[in-house]
Amino acid sequence: MCAAKVLRWERRPDARPQELLDAALSVFAERGYRNTRLEEVAEAAGVTKGTIYHYFDTKEELLLRAIEHYHERGFGQLEALLADQQGPASARIRLFVRKGFGGGDPVRRKQLLRLMQGVAHEVPEVYSQWVATGPFKGSQLLARLVEEGQATGEFRNDVDSDVASRLLTSGLVLQLIWQQQCDNIPDFAIDDDRLLDSTVEFFLHGLRPVVAVAPTVRR
Numbered sequence: 001m002c003a004a005k006v007l008r009w010e011r012r013p014d015a016r017p018q019e020l021l022d023a024a025l026s027v028f029a030e031r032g033y034r035n036t037r038l039e040e041v042a043e044a045a046g047v048t049k050g051t052i053y054h055y056f057d058t059k060e061e062l063l064l065r066a067i068e069h070y071h072e073r074g075f076g077q078l079e080a081l082l083a084d085q086q087g088p089a090s091a092r093i094r095l096f097v098r099k100g101f102g103g104g105d106p107v108r109r110k111q112l113l114r115l116m117q118g119v120a121h122e123v124p125e126v127y128s129q130w131v132a133t134g135p136f137k138g139s140q141l142l143a144r145l146v147e148e149g150q151a152t153g154e155f156r157n158d159v160d161s162d163v164a165s166r167l168l169t170s171g172l173v174l175q176l177i178w179q180q181q182c183d184n185i186p187d188f189a190i191d192d193d194r195l196l197d198s199t200v201e202f203f204l205h206g207l208r209p210v211v212a213v214a215p216t217v218r219r
Helices: 013-031 038-045 049-055 059-084 089-102 106-122 124-133 135-152 161-181 192-207
Strands: none
Touching: 013 038, 013 049, 013 059, 013 106, 038 049, 038 059, 059 089, 059 124, 059 135, 089 135, 089 161, 089 192, 106 124, 106 161, 124 135, 135 161, 161 192
16 A cells, blocks of 8 residues: 655645745746646645645735745845955945845746736735835845945945945846847847946946046146
8 A cells, every 4th residue: 555645844844834935936936926826836835735825815925925035035145145245345245246136046036037027017016025125125235335335435425325226226137137038139138247247347436436636737
């Protein structure tokens, strides 16, 4: 007689919400919000559909919590890296851009951005939460790094840290969204390393103090 199949969460009940959220985000990102069925999420997580309703009341709530969980974990790792980074604020900003926009699984990142484009119209409340816990939180973290550099004299004090940080963050998010059109637009693709490195150097150049140059005296 065959042994009964043991569900993953029966083996590790303490990990149930986290594993379900990870599985949910993967399925949502791959199939889109509208096309995803909770049965598919349950199968990916190794649980029954009823288990999902034990933790979440609706499909929308499941996606909302999955996005929050994704951002909480990502920002937790990023902030830990920044705390260990020694040196000037510019070095920490380079690390922020590299890890924040280029770290992790690039396929998952692109899938999530594509998912959010659809969610903006289908469930705008979820999209607003994504902006709040993702891009906006990232811009706030970047603004603090800019202010650290201003406090030490590394950066100009006349730069609005909030505006500058929002422009860099939103600009990179939009570029990563645009990159998904590479197959449809000739010569549109740009290497991610080139995009991130050039953007952060342009950003830092605008933050550096202006050095007055003495006029050339002709004799």
